[in-house]
Amino acid sequence: MIDVDVLERDKNYIELVVRNVPLPILNAIRRIIQLEVPTVAVDSIIFYENNTPLYEEIIAHRIGLIPLKSDVAVRKYRSPEECRKCFSSDEEGYPAVIGTECEGCFVGARLKVYSDDGVVTVYSKDLIIDDPEIKPVYDNIPIIILGPGHRLTFDARIRIGRGIEHSKWSPVSVAGTKYVAVIKTSRIRDREAIEKAKKCVNVCPVDILSFDEKESRIVVSNRYKCTLCMQCVKECPPGSISIEHDDNEYILFFESTGQLSLRSILDLATELLINKLDELIKQVEKEVEVSSG
Numbered sequence: 292m293i294d295v296d297v298l299e300r301d302k303n304y305i306e307l308v309v310r311n312v313p314l315p316i317l318n319a320i321r322r323i324i325q326l327e328v329p330t331v332a333v334d335s336i337i338f339y340e341n342n343t344p345l346y347e348e349i350i351a352h353r354i355g356l357i358p359l360k361s362d363v364a365v366r367k368y369r370s371p372e373e374c375r376k377c378f379s380s381d382e383e384g385y386p387a388v389i390g391t392e393c394e395g396c397f398v399g400a401r402l403k404v405y406s407d408d409g410v411v412t413v414y415s416k417d418l419i420i421d422d423p424e425i426k427p428v429y430d431n432i433p434i435i436i437l438g439p440g441h442r443l444t445f446d447a448r449i450r451i452g453r454g455i456e457h458s459k460w461s462p463v464s465v466a467g468t469k470y471v472a473v474i475k476t477s478r479i480r481d482r483e484a485i486e487k488a489k490k491c492v493n494v495c496p497v498d499i500l501s502f503d504e505k506e507s508r509i510v511v512s513n514r515y516k517c518t519l520c521m522q523c524v525k526e527c528p529p530g531s532i533s534i535e536h537d538d539n540e541y542i543l544f545f546e547s548t549g550q551l552s553l554r555s556i557l558d559l560a561t562e563l564l565i566n567k568l569d570e571l572i573k574q575v576e577k578e579v580e581v582s583s584g
């Protein structure tokens with residue numbers, strides 16, 4: 292039976308120990324988390340005024356990378372696949388004019404800032420977004436510093452996207468799987484080997500080994516921290532410690548950029564995986580029907 296434990300968790304990071312799930316399935320979830328779980332981000336910008344020293348391309352790049360709260364938006368707006376035809380640009384690079392067929396594909400945003408005679412720092416919180424449920428994850432991301440007389444005005448379009456298209460839509464900064472170590476230690480009887488074992492435990496880079504004088508063996512405090520670097524096997528007396536990886540237990544970890552909660556990321560990833568499998572089953576059944584006449 293599938294069994295999951297939380298190994299480590301804070302607001303934006305989680306490590307899960309997963310048992311009885313094959314590694315390729317966990318790896319599929321990891322890839323879906325990185326590349327396919329949707330979020331919202333600024334997609335296109337039309338500049339009206341910019342006499343600042345920064346090129347518009349640089350400002351647009353910065354705006355696109357501001358992480359936006361997406362938990363509600365990804366269920367509320369239409370998917371990029373449904374809206375594909377609304378993403379095109381005209382010959383001058385301006386975004387396509389939105390018709391009724393593009394309703395629910397975009398959310399408008401704008402910025403109008405200026406400095407009369409002082410120096411003004413413009414932050415992510417200054418972006419005005421039409422949907423109050425979409426806002427920057429952090430209010431204090433600097434966008435630009437305006438000098439006296441500088442003005443910056445633009446309209447922007449926010450839309451749902453996926454990490455496979457651009458990393459600004461990926462909901463995670465990192466996602467991975469790790470092997471879990473199975474560590475076995477044996478009682479050491481030889482005096483010289485005991486002295487060596489007392490010292491060799493210090494090679495562990497994650498500090499999970501110590502020597503138990505009473506038991507006369509190496510002891511392990513937390514096998515889930517083991518990186519399987521094998522330094523202990525090289526340095527400790529032969530036969531005193533052995534390391535293998537478990538075939539039935541793996542760690543899945545990921546760090547949210549803050550666009551989606553950890554729970555939403557996992558929910559959306561598993562939904563997408565199930566949809567893919569359903570689609571695969573349908574296609575196979577169709578082919579079987581066709582081939583059997």
Ligand code: SF4
Nearest residue numbers: 495517518520521523
């Ligand atoms: S394999 Fe590396 S991380 Fe694991 S216990 Fe040995 S030294 Fe420590």
